[in-house]
Amino acid sequence: MxxxxxxxxxxxxxxxxxxxxxxxxxxxxxxxxxxxxxxxxxxxxxxxxxxxxxxxxxxxxxxxxxxxxxxxxxxxxxxxxxxxxxxxxxxxxxxxxxxxxxxxxxxxRMRDKEMSKARRDLDWEKQFKLALYPEEARAIRKSRMPEHEDSCTMCGSFCAAKGAAKLFSEDLQLSGKL
Ligand code: SF4
Structure with a gap:
């Protein structure tokens, strides 16, 4: 009608x-x-x-x-x-x-891709900037700060992101690309 x-x-x-x-x-x-x-x-x-x-x-x-x-x-x-x-x-x-x-x-999916990169780079400020609810994310992290500030208390000294970054940089150094 x-x-x-x-x-x-x-x-x-x-x-x-x-x-x-x-x-x-x-x-x-x-x-x-x-x-x-x-x-x-x-x-x-x-x-x-x-x-x-x-x-x-x-x-x-x-x-x-x-x-x-x-x-x-x-x-x-x-x-x-x-x-x-x-x-x-x-x-x-x-x-x-x-x-x-x-x-x-x-x-x-652009924002998710950016978040994946920020996680890989252990760039916490960028992660909060991209988060739908940054205040909540920041508060959880702040309540359980790790010994090494670039990682988090989930895996602590076994931080896979940190380990991978180190491994890739050593690999690049060995292959003469750095
Ligand atoms: S400690 Fe584990 S969960 Fe935390 S940033 Fe590193 S890999 Fe990710």
């Missing part, structure tokens, strides 16, 4: 049914914008529905959902508080980002 419309999708869908659901809705509505409530991809994790929804949301974003609804850890349990909302929005933003990486592989 010429009216604008937005189709609201379901909130509980197993992972392997999300693609078909979106294709069907898009076909039936003539390609109208489609809004997904995540979806929650399993019903057995109350208290963690921001995660079950983010897993579904990454998939629905990947397959063409146009709008993602955030779900909080309080879903099905209580009215969400401020912290629940923060966690829900953060998880939904990560999910949409992952979906976009697949929808737009050229542009969508």
């Amino acid at each position: 010429g009216c604008q419309m937005l189709v609201e999708g379901p909130g509980h869908v197993p992972l392997d049914e999300i693609e078909g659901n979106i294709q069907l809705q898009k076909r039936m509505s003539g390609g109208a914008p489609y809004y997904m409530l995540g979806p929650i991809s399993t019903d057995v994790a109350p208290g963690f529905d921001h995660i079950t929804a983010a897993i579904g949301a990454a998939q629905s974003s990947r397959f063409g959902a146009d709008l993602i609804c955030y779900i909080t850890p309080a879903e099905h349990l209580a009215l969400p508080n401020e912290d629940d909302v923060r966690q829900g929005v953060q998880a939904a933003k990560i999910a949409a980002y992952i979906g976009d990486m697949n929808k737009y592989p050229e542009k969508g």
